[in-house]
Amino acid sequence: MDLSRKDMLGIIDLSREEIDLILDTAESFKEISTRKIKKVPTLRGKTVITLFFEASTRTRTSFEIAAKRLSADTINISASTSSVVKGETLIDTAKNLESMNPDIIIIRHSAAGAAHILSGLLEQSIINAGDGAHEHPTQALLDMLTIREKRGAMEGLKIAIVGDIAHSRVARSNIYGLTKMGADVAICGPAMMIPRDIDQMGVSVYYKMEDAIRNADVVMMLRMQLERQERNLFPSLREYANHFSLNRDNINLAKDDVLVMHPGPINRGVEITPEIADGPHSVILEQVTNGVAVRMALLYLLSGGRK
Amino acid sequence: MKEKKVVMDAGEIERSLTRIAYEILERNKGTDNLTIIGIRKGGIFLSERLREKISAIEGTDIMSGTLDITLYRDDVLTTSKRPAIEKTYIPFPLDHKKVVIVDDVLFTGRTIRAAMDALMDFGRPELIQLAVLIDRGHRELPIRADFIGKSLPSSLWENISVNLTDSRNTDEVVIEES
Amino acid sequence: MKLILKGGRVIDPSQNIDTVMDILIEDGKISRMEKNISISEADSKDNIEIFDLKNKMITPGFIDMHTHLREPGFEYKETIRTGSEAAVVGGFTSIACMANTDPVNDNRSVTEFIHKQARLAAMANVYPIAAVSKGQDGKVLTEFGDLKDAGAVAFSDDGNPVTDSGLMRHALEYACSFDMPVISHCEDTGLSSGGLMNEGIISTQLGLPGIPGIAEDIMVIRDISLAGFTKTRVHIAHVSTAGSVQAVREAKSAGINVTAETAPHYFTLTDEALKEFSTNFKMYPPLRGSDDVEAIKKGLRDGAIDAIASDHAPHSPIEKDVEFEYAANGIIGLETSLALSLRLVHDGILTINQLVEKMSVNPANILKIKKGSLKTGSDADITVIDMNKIWTVDADKFRSKGRNCPFNDWEFKGKAVMTIVGGDVRYADSEL
Numbered sequence: 001m002d003l004s005r006k007d008m009l010g011i012i013d014l015s016r017e018e019i020d021l022i023l024d025t026a027e028s029f030k031e032i033s034t035r036k037i038k039k040v041p042t043l044r045g046k047t048v049i050t051l052f053f054e055a056s057t058r059t060r061t062s063f064e065i066a067a068k069r070l071s072a073d074t075i076n077i078s079a080s081t082s083s084v085v086k087g088e089t090l091i092d093t094a095k096n097l098e099s100m101n102p103d104i105i106i107i108r109h110s111a112a113g114a115a116h117i118l119s120g121l122l123e124q125s126i127i128n129a130g131d132g133a134h135e136h137p138t139q140a141l142l143d144m145l146t147i148r149e150k151r152g153a154m155e156g157l158k159i160a161i162v163g164d165i166a167h168s169r170v171a172r173s174n175i176y177g178l179t180k181m182g183a184d185v186a187i188c189g190p191a192m193m194i195p196r197d198i199d200q201m202g203v204s205v206y207y208k209m210e211d212a213i214r215n216a217d218v219v220m221m222l223r224m225q226l227e228r229q230e231r232n233l234f235p236s237l238r239e240y241a242n243h244f245s246l247n248r249d250n251i252n253l254a255k256d257d258v259l260v261m262h263p264g265p266i267n268r269g270v271e272i273t274p275e276i277a278d279g280p281h282s283v284i285l286e287q288v289t290n291g292v293a294v295r296m297a298l299l300y301l302l303s304g305g306r307k
Numbered sequence: 308m309k310e311k312k313v314v315m316d317a318g319e320i321e322r323s324l325t326r327i328a329y330e331i332l333e334r335n336k337g338t339d340n341l342t343i344i345g346i347r348k349g350g351i352f353l354s355e356r357l358r359e360k361i362s363a364i365e366g367t368d369i370m371s372g373t374l375d376i377t378l379y380r381d382d383v384l385t386t387s388k389r390p391a392i393e394k395t396y397i398p399f400p401l402d403h404k405k406v407v408i409v410d411d412v413l414f415t416g417r418t419i420r421a422a423m424d425a426l427m428d429f430g431r432p433e434l435i436q437l438a439v440l441i442d443r444g445h446r447e448l449p450i451r452a453d454f455i456g457k458s459l460p461s462s463l464w465e466n467i468s469v470n471l472t473d474s475r476n477t478d479e480v481v482i483e484e485s
Numbered sequence: 486m487k488l489i490l491k492g493g494r495v496i497d498p499s500q501n502i503d504t505v506m507d508i509l510i511e512d513g514k515i516s517r518m519e520k521n522i523s524i525s526e527a528d529s530k531d532n533i534e535i536f537d538l539k540n541k542m543i544t545p546g547f548i549d550m551h552t553h554l555r556e557p558g559f560e561y562k563e564t565i566r567t568g569s570e571a572a573v574v575g576g577f578t579s580i581a582c583m584a585n586t587d588p589v590n591d592n593r594s595v596t597e598f599i600h601k602q603a604r605l606a607a608m609a610n611v612y613p614i615a616a617v618s619k620g621q622d623g624k625v626l627t628e629f630g631d632l633k634d635a636g637a638v639a640f641s642d643d644g645n646p647v648t649d650s651g652l653m654r655h656a657l658e659y660a661c662s663f664d665m666p667v668i669s670h671c672e673d674t675g676l677s678s679g680g681l682m683n684e685g686i687i688s689t690q691l692g693l694p695g696i697p698g699i700a701e702d703i704m705v706i707r708d709i710s711l712a713g714f715t716k717t718r719v720h721i722a723h724v725s726t727a728g729s730v731q732a733v734r735e736a737k738s739a740g741i742n743v744t745a746e747t748a749p750h751y752f753t754l755t756d757e758a759l760k761e762f763s764t765n766f767k768m769y770p771p772l773r774g775s776d777d778v779e780a781i782k783k784g785l786r787d788g789a790i791d792a793i794a795s796d797h798a799p800h801s802p803i804e805k806d807v808e809f810e811y812a813a814n815g816i817i818g819l820e821t822s823l824a825l826s827l828r829l830v831h832d833g834i835l836t837i838n839q840l841v842e843k844m845s846v847n848p849a850n851i852l853k854i855k856k857g858s859l860k861t862g863s864d865a866d867i868t869v870i871d872m873n874k875i876w877t878v879d880a881d882k883f884r885s886k887g888r889n890c891p892f893n894d895w896e897f898k899g900k901a902v903m904t905i906v907g908g909d910v911r912y913a914d915s916e917l
Contacts, residue, residue: 002388012690021391028375028392036400037428040378070378091806111808112692113762120761132810133692172692196695197686300392304384 003301007119007126010135011176019177023145025297026290032069033292043072043303047102051093052129053079053109058264059129059138062288063106066295075102094118104299107131125302133167138298139263140173142291144181146283147218149290150259155182160212160254162244163222163271164193170263171222175201188212189222189244192233209244216254220261221246221271237270247273251281259283314459315480320440320471323456324353327438328360330454335405340433342404343371346422347393349411352471353440357409372397374408379421401430407454411469413439416450441480443467486532487511488908489522493538493869497545498842499858508543510865513908518859534910536917538869541902544841545857546578546866548848549819551643551668551722551746551794554580554611557598558587563799563886565599569608571797571819571885573912576901578866579856580609580797580819581848584616585644591616591627596635608911609904610866612638612854617656617667621645626656633663638852641668643722644769646704648674653708657717666720666744666851671704671729672770681810683756683771691759693809696771702728709736709743718742720851723796725751725770727780734789744851745784746792749818749825752781754891764805764812765891768798782834791847793840795822799887817887821878823870825892827899830872837872869903871914876900 003018011019032040048067050060060076067074077097088096090109094117097105104125107115112132119126130136147154159178165171165187178185179202187198188206199205206212213219224240234240246260260272260281268274277284315323335341338361345354351373358371375393377383383390408422423435438454443461459482461467466485471478488510495506495518507522508515524533549572555563565582572580582599584590590599596613603611615637619625621644629640640660647653647669660667677700682688684695705721709732712719724730724747733745750768755775758766766772784790798815805812826844829835835843845868849857856866875898880890902914 004388025392028394031395032378035428036430039428041424042378042383046384089807109808111810113809116762117808131692135692167692169692172690195689196684196697198689200686201690297392300378301389303389 006302007115008137008298008302009115009119009126009128011137011140011173011180012135014177014180016180019141019144019181022141022294022297022301023148025301026141026145026293027149029296029300030290030293032296033289039069039071041071042300043067043070046072046104046303047075048072048104048106048299049075049077049097049102050106050129051077051097051108053107053114054130056108056130058288059108062291063129063295066292067299069292070296070299072103072299090114090117091121094121098122098124104302127298127302130169133169133172135173136169137173138291138295139170140177141298142287142294143174143220143261143263144177145290145294146261146287147259150283151217153181154178157183157217158186158215159183159218159220160186160188160216161220161222162188162209162212162246163224165189165198165222166193166195167225168222174220175203179203186212186216190234190240209250210253213246213250214253216258218259218261219246219251219254223263223265224267224271241270245269245271245273246276248275251276261287264288311481311483313479314482315457317476317478320456320478320480321475323440324356325360327454327456328357328364331357331407331436331438332361332364334436334453338365338367338369340403340405341369342401342406343369344397344406344408344426345371345373346408346410346418347373347375349469350409353411354409357407357438370399372399374422374425376418376421376425379425381417381421397429401426401432404430404432405434405436406432407436407438409438411440412467413437413442413452414445416446416448419450420448440469441467486534486908488865488905488910489524489533489535490538490543490867490869491522491535493541493543495543495859496838496841497859498838498846499545500860502859503838508859508867510905510908513865515859515861515863515865518861536903540871542837542870542872544868544870545845545859546904546906547576547823547844547868547901548579548581548852548856549577549795549797549822550581550792550848550852551748552580552582552797552819553585553799553815554582554599555799556586556602557595561886562801565602565611566606566608567884567886568797568799568819569603569606569611571817571883572609573904573906574884574901575820576823576868576870576904577609577819578868578904578906579612579854581612581614581638581852583614583641583643585621589616589621590614590637591619591621593628593631593635596632596637600636609906610856612852614639614641614643614668616640617642617647618652623647623649623652626652626659629659629663629665633665637665638854639666639668639720641670641722643668643670646670646672646674650707650711654711654715657711657719658715661717664853666718666853668720668722669704669708670722671701671708673700673703676700676703680771681767682759683773685756685774687756687759691762698726698728698773698777701726701770702732705729705732709733709741712743713739713741718744721745723748723751723770723794724781724784724790725773725777727777730780730784730789734784734787737789744791744847745789746794747781747785747790748794748796749822750816750891752778752785752829753825758891762809763891764807764809765816765889767809767812767814768796768816769814782829785829785843786834786839791843792851793822793826793843794848795819797822797885799885800889801886802888805889815889817883817885817890819885820883821890821892823901824876824897824899827870827872827897831898865905865908867905868901869905870899871902872899874898874900874902
């Protein structure tokens with residue numbers, strides 16, 4: 001098995017075997033981060049650029065740590081400090097970066113399809129670190145790694161994804177990944193946050209939290225971002241919290257050993273109450289640890305040896 | 308026609324390992340700080356057997372681990388496929404340890420170079436020694452083994468495979484033209 | 486100077502003609518049309534040009550009633566010269582251009598400017614469509630009478646819907662007194678705002694905000710209601726949905742004076758084409774689902790849809806080589822529209838006669854221009870088509886300045902090989 005692709009644009013492109021390969025590799029990479037010297041020489045002399053047009057300390061840091069633990073040189077470019085603010089187009093930015101001969105470019109952008117533009121334009125490997133509401137493949141991979149570690153496999157698990165599905169790239173990537181891996185995915189949120197025809201992606205749709213999380217093996221809560229709601233889709237955070245937060249009452253509807261996940265950053269008291277976020281079911285911090293391993297695995301699998 | 312020849316059978320392998328176990332103990336004056344690390348994949352079975360033998364001889368358990376050297380290989384990014392990464396398991400620091408690394412066949416020496424680099428990331432061993440079942444020559448780096456089961460001069464176009472099994476009685480080393 | 490077109494199959498639905506005939510053109514007009522016009526009979530040889538058009542089709546000049554020529558204001562995207570040159574290469578002898586220029590064509594001087602530039606370009610006939618409202622901002626009507634005097638043929642705020650139903654009512658009523666059509670861009674902005682593509686499984690997968698088909702349907706139904714109520718007529722631009730087709734069909738059978746056009750991409754492509762985020766598939770209205778595509782074809786066949794227009798919308802790479810959500814809407818169409826429409830004929834959905842109606846006779850009738858016919862004495866605006874010519878689209882060779890073409894590298898069967906405007910051969914394929 002080989003990951004014979006130049007880029008990682010989305011989970012939609014991956015086969016089940018490829019997902020397994022990435023997760024297997026990531027599992028092996030986890031150990032490196034526990035060593036005294038947390039670094040292997042594999043990507044020595046390689047240059048990894050993180051090109052972030054959207055603020056994200058967490059994802060950028062995770063990629064940077066992953067690259068550094070593989071001995072790659074990392075350059076971080078964020079929209080606030082780059083030429084982007086001077087009105088340069090994405091394509092010009094990309095061509096400029098290409099002229100500096102990097103090996104891998106990791107891009108996050110508020111526009112869906114931004115990573116596809118780079119992919120078509122550049123010879124370098126492109127990793128999508130989130131494009132608009134489209135995909136966030138490394139988040140889904142780290143989520144799948146976490147579930148697989150805890151439950152052995154995803155086949156047959158009932159997994160509820162709750163929140164603003166319409167604006168969530170995390171939800172989309174996870175829907176692609178989890179359904180490919182044989183999980184039974186339920187999505188849930190207020191009706192205006194459930195995009196049209198999403199049932200055709202192989203998920204069941206619920207509008208009530210209780211229905212979605214009943215007997216769930218995993219509950220994945222999404223970050224509620226009112227600022228993403230153009231035209232006041234939802235009345236208030238208070239109203240949202242009253243109906244769509246995971247709390248100590250409704251969590252009892254899920255399986256006793258339910259895993260509680262969240263891509264972060266958490267809005268405590270909005271989509272999840274503090275006692276659940278910090279409680280025994282929560283694997284939120286393990287997701288973060290696995291994020292580094294998954295990103296190391298991807299950087300490794302996408303490096304060198306092609307053409 | 309491919310010629311296939313058994314150069315070591317199960318009995319020979321067993322006797323070699325027993326000798327190597329004694330040699331390791333003799334050279335290191337017992338088991339104090341002795342650690343055995345098997346190199347994936349060929350060295351895993353051998354290191355486990357050596358550990359068992361040494362424990363049986365001395366009546367004390369010794370520390371052991373497994374090492375995947377892929378990420379330290381000098382050709383890791385130049386092969387057409389990315390080699391699979393297996394788990395490394397060395398759950399203790401190697402500072403002040405006498406480390407015996409174990410592999411099945413010593414050939415160019417590049418794997419051992421990678422293994423030594425990797426081990427240095429787990430601490431500062433007092434010394435590193437190398438045990439191999441077969442030394443087939445053709446070194447490309449200035450590396451030699453401390454403990455050798457059998458020296459087997461070979462041609463570059465020959466393949467040597469060490470086939471070990473759980474049941475042990477079908478163990479063999481075969482040489483064939485590639 | 487005289488022209489004789491010999492041996493072509495003449496198709497003129499306005500006279501119910503479909504037969505092999507020769508056509509004699511004199512002084513820019515069609516002077517005779519009969520079997521075997523002999524040369525000696527016509528005139529001395531040095532004053533006459535003869536084209537052997539055996540196995541070609543000769544039709545009234547095609548009319549593209551919905552284009553954007555970008556001049557004045559956006560000359561880097563297209564000019565009246567380049568746009569009308571693209572038109573004749575694409576087989577169009579006449580084009581109507583929308584008012585969303587800068588300044589907007591909402592007053593006599595812009596309309597006159599367009600006419601002047603078109604005369605200087607001397608390619609296709611260009612008919613300006615003036616804005617319904619000043620600045621196309623949907624508040625105050627433009628001076629319909631003055632604009633008609635200046636040479637406007639219709640009114641449209643195309644690009645923007647007229648959201649105020651009261652204003653739309655007044656526009657329909659007032660335009661009626663000048664016997665001019667109002668062309669409505671139907672879009673309920675409350676439903677479409679923020680949308681980037683058709684709403685459905687593809688938009689959900691891509692994470693792009695959707696524009697539901699009903700955003701169009703609702704406004705089509707509103708405009709039909711207004712036309713019925715005021716006993717006026719309305720023309721629906723770029724129909725893209727099954728709902729709109731059905732609404733227009735029902736309105737027509739109820740006797741309401743409504744006409745409709747669609748564009749070739751709406752019967753050729755679906756929103757599936759957006760999966761790679763190519764901005765050359767981004768347009769308004771957006772590409773819809775396969776049910777809509779089938780409904781459009783059916784509407785063309787049964788007459789619910791009267792016309793095919795390109796909605797030629799050139800943009801430069803500045804607007805298109807960007808992230809999908811920042812990209813401008815629209816694709817060019819003048820040089821592919823006929824070939825895409827001929828596919829309907831090859832596929833047996835339309836007869837060639839019906840196609841000539843949709844692309845020549847009906848647009849002329851809707852715009853009330855004296856075109857779309859080969860009657861003796863009419864302007865010699867003629868399109869010659871080779872139905873079997875195989876060609877491949879190379880957008881880099883287009884006469885339009887626009888390269889925003891989703892059909893690049895497509896292979897087509899059928900092409901305009903000669904375009905005659907006012908008796909003047911403005912385009913001829915190198916093979917002729």
